[in-house]
Amino acid sequence: MKLKSNRGLTLIEILVVAVLFLLLFGAVMMASVGSERSWRTGQDNMACQQQARQVIDEVVRLIRQSGVTWSSSGNSYTTTISDQNKRLDFYVPEFDTDGNISALRKVTFKLDPLDTSVLLKKEGTDSPVVVARDIDNIYFGAGCAGCATFDCSVPVSDCPIIEINVRTSRVGVQNREYTFSLSSRVYLRNQASELASEVTLDFPSEGEF
């Protein structure tokens, strides 16, 4: 093949090529940044959802084993909702190898007073643990017959149901806010159970949590 010319590239040509290259590079970078942003958006969304699911999973798993009221030696231990429906206290049984209730353990879910986006759980005298972060709002409500709006502070014994609403939020790239809401209703399986006198009680000290 015969070359048209064997002279080099003119400055204009080099500049054009450089500009074209920069434009292409910029486009690639923009696409890359956009993709990365999309990825992070997805990640933030999933993290949001994951936190909400963790809350529901953990609360449902534990409160399902509870009941409206446990009685022992003349004392009553009742599931209660307080702190403007943001705190849930209830009691779950522990069993010995024969299937008898050996202890009653208090469980509390509440927001961390130092960081209200963190949901804490305390079981018995164990140290509090973080259940989930990014909590934007949480709502515990008891309801059913006579309290269909699920805004009661104690469950009713004939249909003891607790509603849990949680909304998580996270500020992502470019200060964009992601939110996710999840709710569930749980039927308390153990009702009006009278405990034997030898059952031990596993509670934190008054005001400890």
Added chain:
Amino acid sequence: MGKRGVVLIVTCMIISVLLVLTAVLFSGLFTQKRSVDTQKFSLQAINLAEAGAGHALSELRDRIRVDLSGRMIGVKQSNVIQNYANADNSLLFLRDYAYPDGGSQFSVSGGQATLTVTSGTLNSSVQGNYSARIIIKADGAPSNTSTDVYVFPYTFTIESQGNVSSVNPAVSKNIRLLQGAFSLTVRRDSFAKFALFTAHHRTPNNTTVWFTSNTNFNGPVYTNETLSFANNLSAHFTEEVSQHQNRARYYNNGSTVLLDADSNAACCEAVGCETIPCKDKPVFDKGFQRGADEINLQSSVSQSDLKQQALGTMTEPGQNGVYVANDGSTLTGGIYIRGDSGVVMSVDASNNPVYTITQGSTTNVITVNYGTNQTTVTSGTQTQTYSGIPNGVGNEGVLIYAKDDITSFSGVVQSATAATVSSENDITITGNVTYQQYNAGPPVNAEGYQNVLGILAWNGDVSIGTSAPDNINIHGIVMAPRGVFTVDNYNIGGTRGVATLLGGVITDFYGAFGTFSGNSNISGYGRNFVYDARMLQGLTPPYFPYMSNFTSVDGKATSGGKGLDNKLVWQDEGV
């Protein structure tokens, strides 16, 4: 050419951006789906496990209340039950009696009886199954609390596993229902369980008694003869109805027919003949059994047995009077009356039951104090206090036994009192006889209360006297094995309103209460018989006659304080 290169590069970039976006999208979707699936399958498995536990609990109740209870009817000899009790074989007793025909029995080994129920594979919106195991242990040795009364205490646990098979690997969840406890009381079946029992289902002068839409029974009904039904709508029965004869009598618009059927055969509900109306169609919620075994109204609790319970250590007096059996300081039997008497039951200001028994001009007042376990007997000007309660030798409950007629009977049964008022001859009710504690309803009932009364005329009638008030109320189980429950002069005078009975009627014949023109009462009382459903739960007046067969009633266990209907303790996982 350079332009084409640019297009290629731009296209590649766009594709790569789209790929990244697609990857992000799918990654998010898959992560979410995995997360939701985990929750969904776990929840399905828990629900399946709970369904299994519910199935197992239902199966246990059926085995005790239907299968074992049904098999007890065939047991006549007390040594059959006694052998299980004496040998401390509570679990073998369950295995041998608590199973349906053709069904599997409890497996007994290692000190426990077990039975497994399964769902089979579900192929609905949930693909999975459950398997639940009932584990029963004896809660101590059986006891023989009195003659032919045996109590078998048990504890039980239910273990259930739910499996969701539509995912690989399958998701399984276990739950347990813990601290179940119940007791089985096996005893001779009491006549008190019947809402209506007649040896002959007709009046003593052979008039047929028709059940119509005005006749509703919510307790068991039985006759050794033939029941008679009229009209469509006809009577409604919520518990089992049975008769010894194979054919029932139907009014059939006045041309009476005898049919081995639940309704008059002229009625038709099959496709194609709906327009043919039933002539006589009673409603049986729990079926109508014809050809049932005949039940001998003469109980194995004989009149002399009851008399002996009342006499205690006392020899039978030869003089008329009121006798409270005692050994000088302690009561040893019940209250025995010789000669015609009037009996009034009442409750004093301290909530003690008071029995005022009058013979001619002599009045005897017997006051029972459950708190101090003492009984004060006042006869004329003499008062004596004894230790104990006039509740017979067997301590079942207050027993009044009259050798002769009780010519007037009325009053209130104190809230903690179970009593039987018995006469060898007639008992005439002259005033309201009510429980201190009952629910006015409607329908009137005494659910949740302890007071119960038996009114028993061995050789005569129980009748509502001419001096009884209009709209009389009678709370108690009435039995006249050789007579009727009737109204004196029922066909004389005007209407007296309605006689309301809370209890049951067990008589030889069906007694008349009034005369009617159509549905209008002309004389005597209309009937408002309300069954006392506590009798179906095993409650019976003290020393009340029982049948030759055994029956079983489940209730609270002696140690656990629970029964088959109580909530069990629920345990998630951990097994």
